[in-house]
Amino acid sequence: MNTAVNTSFHSYRHEASKLLKLSAPILVGQLAITGMGATDTIMAGNYSATDLAAIAIGQSFWLPLLLFLVGFFTATTTLIAHAFGANKAHTIKTLFSQSLLWVALLSPLGIVFLHNVAPLVALLKLEPELAQICEAYLAALSYGLPGGAAFLVMRSLSEGMGKTRPIMLIQLITFASNIPLNYMLIYGRWGAPELGGVGCGFATAIALWLQCVLGLVLINKHPLLRSLQVFSEKFSLQAKIFKRISGLGIPIAFTFLAEVLLFSIIALIIAPLGTTIIAGHQIALSVSALTFMIPLSVGMATTISAGQHLGAKRPQLAKLACHTGLGLILLSSSIMMLMIIWLKADVAGLYSNNDTVIAIASSLLVFSALYQIPDAVQVCMASALRAYQDTRTPLAIVLFAYWGISVPLGWALTFGKLGMAPLGAKGMWMGLVCGLTVAAILLASRFFIISRRASTKLQHQR
Incomplete structure (x- = not known):
């Protein structure tokens, strides 16, 4: 294969066009996910100042955990991109299954952490009501963690193969769904209990599971992703790939x-x-x-x-x-x-x-x-x-x-x-x-x- 590259203006323009097509949906998707946090803040703030403060403090625990998971499964995106470039479909399937095993391992640890933040919150010397709402908000969020982590793997699969637009659409739907869910659970509308700021946690948890379900639909409906039949792979530990994901x-x-x-x-x-x-x-x-x-x-x-x-x-x-x-x-x-x-x-x-x-x-x-x-x-x-x-x-x-x-x-x-x-x-x-x-x-x-x-x-x- 001839790998010599004509680094003319045309070469850079072609690559720039490719990068913009990949990055534009990623940007919109990132803004949508960021918008979920902003929506939580605005809607809780309109409920009460105490709930607003509780969510702001709670997010200081949630966001580092979420970013850790995003960073961890960025390795899956990289490895799948390599495998896709090498046209190794079986390797992609193995990477996907081993990444889901990591979800099964990391999610319980994250849930345990979010249910046991009381000692850390106590260090902040908050008012009792504020501390209670903050802890309950994080506990509610924890129920969405497995769905959110599983979606990160599905996102890695799609984006690693250069399909960023479908992920953007899922993130936009998730952002849109979070608004009525917040309204319903914060203020107790449509037969739901009035939970205040804690309702934001349950709303986000539901939205994360919706994101996961939409990811499954994507894998089973998109022609390229469906052709891989990723769920036909045995979900047994393959130590070399499993360690490779964590190593990166x-x-x-x-x-x-x-x-x-x-x-x-x-x-x-x-x-x-x-x-x-x-x-x-x-x-x-x-x-x-x-x-x-x-x-x-x-x-x-x-x-x-x-x-x-x-x-x-x-x-x-x-x-x-x-x-x-x-x-x-x-x-x-x-x-x-x-x-x-x-x-x-x-x-x-x-x-x-x-x-x-x-x-x-x-x-x-x-x-x-x-x-x-x-x-x-x-x-x-x-x-x-x-x-x-x-x-x-x-x-x-x-x-x-x-x-x-x-x-x-x-x-x-x-x-x-x-x-x-x-x-x-x-x-x-x-x-x-x-x-x-x-x-x-x-x-x-x-x-x-x-x-x-x-x-x-x-x-x-x-």
């Missing part, structure tokens, strides 16, 4: 956790600075989370495309996919950076009508704009490395950049520990910019080494 998935899962916990610890560090500072910080963080969806989606598409090329033993095309993904991400992040700088006050005004909060948020949004590019690069390079099944070194890089640079440097700058005047919340964001820049440089260097090694290995095999 655990580092990815902890990489996801490292990021979400980074922002949690930042909130705790700046808490002594006062309510107004925290409010401004939260606005800047919310904007960053929204803009992050774009590089995240393109990065996931890059993993799929490059993984398929690598499975088909086309390392040059895999490299082209990664370079094209990086180009798309740099373009989008540059646009986001300029828009944030230009519209920072207007954007802050959408979140608050307090002039002081708007001023603080606007100043922090400048730093949010500055880290758009390094954040986008590190996301793309980490995604590209997953396609090459390189996950342990990227985890070490991320831990060093986030926890060895961003947190200590940000803390020192915030409270003036480096022989200079304290910079307040700006110092924390400066630390973020520095840490993300280091992560981007190190991950890009790692990608250069790994991609070159893959090309050399294939040449030697010939």
